[in-house]
Amino acid sequence: MKQAKRLIGMMIVLVCIIWLPSFQIAFADAVEVNVTDYGALGDDAIDDTVAIQNAIDHVNANGGGTVFVPSGTYLVSNLKLYSNMELKGTGWNSILKQNGGVYVVSVNPGAEGVGNTKSNIQIKDIQLMDRSGEGAAFSEHQHILNINAATDVLVDRVKVTGFLGDGIYIGSSNVGGVEVHNERITVRNSYIDGVTKDNRNGISIIDCDGCTVEYNHFTRTTRPNMPGAVDLEPDHDYSIIKNITIRNNTFDDIGGNVGMISVVLGIAQNNMIVPSENIVIENNRGENLTVNSRAITALQRNSGEPLVANGIIIRNNTVSNSLTGGVGLFGVKGVTVENNYFSNLEMPNYIGYDGSPTWDVNYVNNVFHNTGKGSGEGLNIFSTERLLLDGNRFENVGKVNGTQGFAINFIAKENAAPGEGSHLKLKNNTFISFGRTTYAIKNSGYLFTDPTTNEFTNNTFINVSGNDFQYSVPEPTAAQTSLTGVSSAAVGQEFTVNYGLNGVAGAVYAQDIKLDYDSNVMEFVSARSLIEGVALVETVKEPAGKLRLIVASQGSEHAITGNGQIIELTFKAKNVPQTTAGLISITSAALGDVEGNELQAASASISVNITAGGSSGGSIGDINQDGIVSVGDLALIAAHYGKDSSSPDWQQAKKADVNGDGKIDILDLAAVAKKIVE
Known part of the structure; x- marks a missing residue:
């Protein structure tokens, strides 16, 4: 009977372990030790490496558990963690400070081969510090946190500060040619501060399948000849870069030759053993970026079109008030850039460059507001095949002094050879100028290799002209809907968007308009007619996120013809934790004429950036940026x-x-x- 009970108990423990949530230490008799019990002083004077390593080794010898670091500054070097282990402090007042080693903490030094993979490790509520703010010189390969050959690692609520090389290095073996891989590494809710901007990257990802970087704040990182805050860069043909998600981070005062996020695939995709793919960059916000480049770059070395698409998605990001441009794409295949907001930038976005064309790129519903302030362009297009530009808004693009403003510039290479491409589609884009945009779509040395494959439909020009785009089918003259209004609104603020018609050849007497809006970031308030004699007869506002407007003219003298704004829609920005782009789209617009005939007008959309307030740090409400809200x-x-x-x-x-x-x-x-x- 006792044996039966013991067997049942073992089965219960086993089931509990199997069903533990991700990143939870999975053993029954986990120990917890305090590093001060092993002689660590934390006085910022005496080296505590041996004492803390002894505490770590004791936990490892007993099957795993927690190593607790009380408040204090502990001088250490080259601490080594093991599987099934948690390194935890009281918050950012628990400091492990570099004292002459190659790294502060390592999950795996990287010299032990794939057979020594470490797994199930947490580093939480602690500060890891190097000495860049104390006069220590740049050292490219001296990192604070070193992760190699590891699986299921969580870095949560950690401050990484003053690094000389990388703040966090997620790498491969330190021994040349030794193949190791990382899986399921997460860095979240952390504060990564380079202090002097004379370091390498905030986070370098050299090898990982399933890496998530979320809800972190990056500041003061990266010297001019290094990439930037987050860098994805495989070193070997066996390196794995796939299933990467970088989301909901903030970036401020970043240097480097990229800025926020770089995907530098320096080995041709066709030569990788495992192709680099499935990379999502979303809901990030950057400002005060100090390099004349692009805030987000995806670069793929190639000797022709890659066989496998990269599958990169760049969406719902905000880049503003910076010396950079927004996004640069070079040599990549299969990229979607959608619902991003680019505002007050000195440089343009780039698609393709010199010997690095692109393939299968979709630019959808992005806003370019006051961009190209120094360069004069919003979007430069070099060589590319199969490009879609759909629903983008180019607003007041150009130099501040008004001498040059090209919303889109099809451009020659640096060696004056023409950029080139075919199967280019420009649809539903809006070009509007308040004095800076001098030419909407410019050809500055581009070769449209087969204009019969190009499309140009439903694009709108307001206060600006000029179109050098080559295509075979003339733009249709059918009526088009329009949505115009603000490009951004603060949390809690009401804002208006006007619905209108363009290119009405006959006379429209009645309209049935259906709209969708993002109810997660805005709520509908009201609608009213802007034209006397044109009545808003019915407004259907259920369910949330959808509107239906029935509009009718009150007599023949009030029929709609030509161009004009008809209905004013008022929305209110909801409380969002960080700046988020919300889309308002016309899904259907049925028009009725004097004979009772119905026709459909082309659809339109507008993206409104809902700008959140509060601290730019890792947690909303953490105003003093000490890692906690208190x-x-x-x-x-x-x-x-x-x-x-x-x-x-x-x-x-x-x-x-x-x-x-x-x-x-x-x-x-x-x-x-x-x-x-x-």
Whole structure:
């Protein structure tokens, strides 16, 4: 009977282990040790490496568990972690500081081969520090956290600061030619600060299948001849870069020769043992990027069209107020760039460049607002095959002084040989100028190799002309719908979008308009007619996210002809945790004429960026950026209570405006108080 009970108990333990959630330490009798019990002092004076490593070794010898690091500054070098282990502090006041080693902490030094893969490791609530802020010189291969040949590793709520090489290196073996791989590595909710901008990258990903980088804040990283904050760059033909997700991060004051995120596939896709693919870059926000390049770059070395598409998705990102451009694509195949917001940038976006053409690129529903302030272009297109530009808005693109503004520039290579391409489709794009855009679509040395394969339909030009695009079929003259309005709105702010018709050849007396809008980021408030004698007869606003408007003219003298704005739609921006693009689209517009005939007008859409307020750090409400939301953050709000955007010290006070509504009031206090007690 006792044996039966023991067997049942073992089965229960086994089932519990099997069903443990991801990243949970999976053993029954996990130990927990305090590094001070092994002699660590944390006084920023005496080296604590031996004491802390002894604590780590003790946990490893007992099958795994937690190594706890109390508050203090512990001088260490080359600490080595093992499988089934958690390294945990009290927060960013628990500091492991570099004291002369090659790295501070390593999940696997990388010299032990694939047979020594480490797994199931967590590093949480701690600060890992090197000495770039204390005069230490750049050292390309001296990293703070070193991860090699590891699976199921979680880095959560960690501050990585003052690195000389990389903040976090997710690599391969340190021994040349020794093949090792990483799987399922996650870095989240962390703060990565290079301090001097004289280092390599915030995170380098050399080899990983299933890497997630999310909800982190990157600042002050990268010298000019290194990529940037996050760099994906396989070193060998056996290196694996696939199933990578980089989302919901913020980037501020980043240098490097790229900026925010670089995908540098330096070995031709056709020569990789495992092709590099399935890379998602979404919902990230960057500003104050200080390099004259592109904030997000995907580069693939090739000697012809890759056999396997890269499958890269770049969506819902915001890049603003920077010396960079938005996105650069070189030599890649199978890329979608959609719903991104580019604002107040010095440089253009690039598609293809010199000897690196692109294939199968889709640019959909992006907004270019005041871009090309220094260069004069919004989007430069070199050699490319099978390109779709659909639903993009080019708003006031060009130099600040108004001397040159090309929204789209089909351009020659640097050696003056023409860029070239075919199967190019430009559809439903809007070009609008308030004085900077001098020519909408310019040909500056491009060769349209087969214009019969190109399409140009339903594009709208407002206050700007000029179109050198070559295509075979003239643009149809059928009526087109339009949506015009603001390109961004703050959380809690009401904003308007106007619905209209362009190119009405006859007379329209009745309209049945159906719209979709992103109800996750905005809510519908109201609609009204902009034209006397044109009535908004019925408005159907259920379910959320969909609208139906029935419009009718009140007599023949009020029929709709030509071009004009007809209905004003008012929306309100919802409270979002970070800047998010929301799309409003006309899905159907049926028009009725004097004889009762019906025709469909071409659809239109507009993207509105909902800009969130609050701290740009790793967690909303963490105003003092100490890694937690606490009474200290509440005190900062209380100190600035009552101030608004008109206050003389608003630049200093606005960090306390948590909900981003331009004032500091009880709503901000309540939001942080709620976070404290969660």
